[in-house]
Amino acid sequence: MRVDIAGAGIIGLSIAWRLAQAGYDVTVRDAGKVAGQSSWAGAGMLTPAGEFREESRWTQLAIASLAEYGAFVEELTLMTGQEIDYRVCGTLELAMNDEERAALDRPRPEGIYMEEVTVAGARYFAPIPLTGVRAARWFPNEAQVDPRHVCAALVTACRALGVEIRENEPVRECAGPTVVASGAWASQIAGLEGAPRAFPVKGHLLGYHCKKESMPPIVRHGHHYALQRDNGFTIFGSDAQPDVWDATPEAERVAALAEAASALLPRLLQRPPDEVWAGLRPWSDAREPVVEKMEGRDTWLAYGHYRNGILLAPVTARLITESIVASLGKD
Ligand SMILES: Cc1cc2nc3c(=O)[nH]c(=O)nc-3n(C[C@H](O)[C@H](O)[C@H](O)COP(=O)(O)OP(=O)(O)OC[C@H]3O[C@@H](n4cnc5c(N)ncnc54)[C@H](O)[C@@H]3O)c2cc1C
Structure with a gap:
């Protein structure tokens, strides 16, 4: 079964990797270069304590993502042979x-x-x-990680599983099952009425x-x-x-x-x-990451991770993959 992903930052690439592992036929399109925006710029702190001061669902997801990070990096390193600076x-x-x-x-x-x-x-x-x-x-x-290393390894891991990654190809609207992972630009894709505005x-x-x-x-x-x-x-x-x-x-x-x-x-x-x-x-009017399926549509939203997208990539990929498998099933 085919799934398209708009955006090849750490969020889109992590989702692509997990979906390909689950057996989906995945194409990722980016308006510019792969991992050329926020995921290239990010510092790579994996620090829920300093970033999540109040009790909330996303605080617990951030703590979970930190706990998953070592295994996420180890799996990527084993699959690709590429070194990732994670400590x-x-x-x-x-x-x-x-x-x-x-x-x-x-x-x-x-x-x-x-x-x-x-x-x-x-x-x-x-x-x-x-x-x-x-x-x-x-x-x-x-902990901390070099996000550029993670993205480079994700590209290799995705390609090894047959994911097609296309640069300089902006997605303008969602046709068929699509994940919107285009960061600050998410709201520029047509037809997402009702979804929180990204900025x-x-x-x-x-x-x-x-x-x-x-x-x-x-x-x-x-x-x-x-x-x-x-x-x-x-x-x-x-x-x-x-x-x-x-x-x-x-x-x-x-x-x-x-x-x-x-x-x-x-x-x-x-x-x-x-x-x-x-x-x-990438932030949004929701003031928390937007990671959900749009009601009544085969469109999944995965943007608005603000200061913590590097930290939240493993947990976001898991949530979106689980939702897609639950909704579309496997071939
Ligand atoms: C200065 C700074 C420091 C940071 N420090 C940390 C940190 O220490 N820890 C942490 O966890 N996070 C940090 N972050 C945040 C983190 O970098 C982001 O939350 C994360 O990179 C978001 O990933 P993304 O994939 O959603 O967005 P992006 O990496 O921005 O990727 C979105 C992609 O979508 C593409 N795109 C845009 N429009 C379209 C379209 N129409 N069709 C297809 N593709 C499109 C863009 O070209 C881009 O490549 C920092 C960010 C900055 C700027």
């Missing part, structure tokens, strides 16, 4: 004043595992400043070449964070501009982020970044 590195969350300290202490959703650390103890994990840090919490289960939230990232293992965990403070790839490349982010469609980096925003980077990690990032880039996070 359970833990996250250190910092508070610099009383208000932030109170926020750190707020009860966390069920399933978030947190340890208290002293500020001196936190310095054992990461090169945080000697002054200014008032409190720290340690989330040992959290972009632009975000900048800075990259610094640093010594390998000079900052093992993820460090978060408010909306800012830093994480280090296995080779030492250190990423600092980010900011948020809703409804901005141009992904070109803006000098003023880069300068503001660079200042925040040198304040948070002076020993590591007190210098101009080596690389800067920006991307368009």
